[in-house]
Amino acid sequence: MKFNTRSFILGLVLSLVIILSALAGALADRIFVFTPLNYISDRISFLEDLPPQGVRQQILNEESVVIDVVESVSDSVVTVSVEVPERRVLEFSPFGGFETRVEGGNPQDIGSGFIVSEDGLIITNKHVVSQEGASYKIITSDNREYEVVEINRDPANDLAVLKIDANNLKPVVMGTSDNLKVGQFVIAIGTALGEFRSTVTTGVISGLGRGITAGSLYEGFVERLDDVIQTDAAINPGNSGGPLLNSVGQVIGVNVAVAQGAENIGFAIPVETVKKALDQYKETGNFASKPFLGVSYNMLTREAALLNEVPQGAYIAEVIEGSAADRAGIQAGDIITHFGGDRVSDLEDGLGEAIEKYNPGDSVNVTVWREGETIEVNVTLSVS
Secondary structure: OOOOHHHHHHHHHHHHHHHHHHHHHHHHHHHOOOOHHHHHHHHHHHHHHOOOHHHHHHHHHHHHHHHHHHHHHHHHEEEEEEEOOOEEEEEEOOOOOEEEEEEOOOOEEEEEEEEOOOOOEEEEOHHHHOOOOOEEEEEOOOOOEEEEEEEEEEOOOOEEEEEEOOOOOOOOEEOOOOOOOOOOEEEEEEEEOOOEEEEEEEEEEEEEEEEEEOOOHHHOOOOEEEEEEEEOOOOOOOOOOOEEEOOOOEEEEEEEEEOOOOOOOEEEEEHHHHHHHHHHHHHHOOOOOOEEOOEEEEEOOHHHHHHHOOOOOEEEEEEOOOOHHHHHOOOOOOEEEEEOOEEHHHOOOHHHHHHOOOOOOOEEEEEEEEOOEEEEEEEEOEEO
């Protein structure tokens, strides 16, 4: 066999390179505490643990969207603060006798809102500014404070327009709620828990066309808010009145409520409702009155009616004392089958849709089923 000098020299050079590399690694480890092989191994493991390139790009895009929206809209989101007059309350002491304590006198953050005009119009929820005898302030993102000089409450939609003496404010951009989709990405900004200003939460639209009850019997307002947006973005107490935004920073709703006893279920009033109410306010200086019956009800399905051997209609759960329904003699446990010329079970939104066809002051004939008998009553609708 012929000896190949070139192959021998090449093999010798490669062997020397390997030996020198090993010695260099050992010296680096012993003298400089530097382990190049471990570094290379760790780097490979790190790269293997990263999500695929497409997923990484999606994460970066979502982060960028949220950051851009927050930076563009935060200056338009405000905190609503309330201050009630100081008063002394007498209460029984556990150690015997009575003692007094002081309530009120200190401002407290209670809700959120957003700027809709450069000259100081603010949108928030009606229930945020419902306390009688209280004074309200608006606090901007840069901690400037303004007294609320005028409050205009929408009786139908749990909305309010506040006026402050200010100029050169930055209003939000109104979007549309007509073409929303379940699963659409949304962002909420507000004063969470009445303590943490400019809190940002994200999520998706988890439902559309929901109906919720706003207010309470004791506040004299139990009309339902229909067609609201359901979202899993965290809506905490204090977020009420703040904006629900789409991925380009447009307002698509006003955060209004969180479902009691549930996690990650919040609701927002669609922005189309807000725009109509705001347009009317700008034109007339007030809001339209809404016909008010004064009942809390549940619509009976056909199956429920058959099972209980009762007619389909609106089952009356409660009646507000002194309301139009109360004056007409409608009682809890009644079932309203017809309202005016409408059979309520045939209407998509039931009794609420039937009531909205009339105006405050209208007299309406109502058919009621009560304990096996059908009776006719006449109701004169009031103003909500």
